[in-house]
Each structure stands twice: as structure tokens, then as C-alpha cells.
Amino acid sequence: MAKFKYEGTALVTGASSGLGEEFARQLAQKGMDLVLVARSKDKLTALASELEEKHGIKVSIVAADLSVENAARGIKKATDDEGLKISLLVNNAGVGTYGRMETLDRDAEHKMVMLNCVAPVDLTHEYLPDLLQQSRGGIIFLGSIAAYQPTPYFATYGATKAFNLMLGEALWAELKDKGISVLSLSPGYTKTHFQETAEVDLNPPGGFKMADEVVRLALRKLGKKPSLVPGKRNKFLAWSIRFTPRAMAAKLAGQLSKPGK
């Protein structure tokens, strides 16, 4: 197996469940020290103890709500206070809202944009100077196959994921000659707590992928390409939609996820 080229400390947001927890587990297995960020302090504490014991690494936790103004500044202060230098930033935390726009709670939508879009930008600003100083490391952004076309009933969520997809690909080009790897990871339906939080019961045609498989592939492709859509079916969907007129893509996506279907 090829040696993992990233070392030092990885900061993973949304590490208390789903893909973020899996990033933490697999990075720990590869010997990286960790900073785990999410709101659920108990879950982070339990995961930190387990990974420290199992892999002999150092794991710090920062219990924080990333949907509030200046959250990233607080996290940077916490890692600075511990004397930590981050070499891999995994901007994973994210939630989705589902339903007709007029039925969705304005504040919940606002918080989702803060969490899904503002936090990754702010955290990148906080940690990029350290990465550049080290001339090494990486940043991962969580897009989605929802990023590849308009997504009626997931309208704001899909737009936040398109934001991350484009942000990551643009930074890949900006940073590739500076020794910093950037990857936009765009999973399809993956078995996590996402569906519960979004209060949606999805039944995707090809079933769900497992988080461990998605994360394994992402860590393998980090530094090798700017963007990754895990799975042949998902890749085909993301590719083929590029040749479909956008109005038609929006109508099709709307038919598939209409509430009450």
C-alpha cells in the first residue's frame, strides 16, 4: 500500500458522526494527530479517547457551533492555545434542509449557509497561512452530487454544495504549485445521519454508499486530482448532466425529490 503523504495534525469538522467521524478514524489509522470539531462534546470526547488509545496519537477536541459568526476564529484560537499547527483541514461539517422554500424556516436556512459555506471559507482563511508556511498539507471541501445541477426542494442545500465544489476546484488551481493539495469531494447518497437531520426519507435508485468507502477513496485521491465523485453511477450522473439543458435538469431533479412522492 502506498504511504500516506500527509503527516502532522488534521482538523476535521463534523467529526461526531457520518463522514467526519470516518475521516477521523481513517486519518488516525494513518498516524495523524487530530483536532475534532462539532457541537456534540460527549461524542467527540469518546471518539478522541478511543482513537488515542487505539493508535497512540494525540487527539484534541473543540466543541463549537460552526453556524455562528466568527466560529472559525474561536477554533483557530483554541488550536493556537494548544500550540497546534494544522497540516490537513477537512471542511466536512454540513447539514441539509428539505422542502418547498416557503415552508422552510428562514433561520435554519441561514444557519445552514453559515455552516456549509461561511465556515469552510473562514477556516481556510484561518489555516491557509500555516499550510503555506509549511509548504505542504491539504484541504478537503465537501460538495455533493447535488452540486452538479439545480436541486428543487433542496434548493439552498444544493447551492451550498455547488459553492464548495467550485471553491475547492478554484483553490486546487491556486495552490497546486505551493505544495498544498485541495480536493472537492462530491459523494452521492451515503449512509450517515444526514437524512435524519434533513428530515427526509430518501430511497436512492442505486442504494447508499457506506461512509468508510467514500472516505477511503477521498484520502487516496487527495493530491492526485481536484475533484472526486465516488462511485461509477454517481460519476456518470455528474458527467451526463453537463450535457442536459439546465431547465430540463432542474425539472427532472424536482420530479425525483418532490415532497410527498
Ligand SMILES: NC(=O)c1ccc[n+]([C@@H]2O[C@H](COP(=O)([O-])OP(=O)(O)OC[C@H]3O[C@@H](n4cnc5c(N)ncnc54)[C@H](OP(=O)(O)O)[C@@H]3O)[C@@H](O)[C@H]2O)c1
Ligand atoms: N450523507 C450523504 O448522502 C452526503 C452526500 C453528499 C454530501 N454530504 C456532505 O457530507 C458532509 C457530512 O455529512 P454527513 O452525511 O456525514 O452527515 P451527518 O452524519 O449528519 O454529520 C454531520 C456532522 O456535522 C456536524 N454539524 C452539524 N451542524 C453543526 C454545527 N452547527 N456546528 C458544528 N458542527 C455541526 C454534526 O455534529 P454535531 O451535531 O455534533 O454538531 C456532524 O458531526 C456534509 O457536508 C454533507 O453535505 C453528505
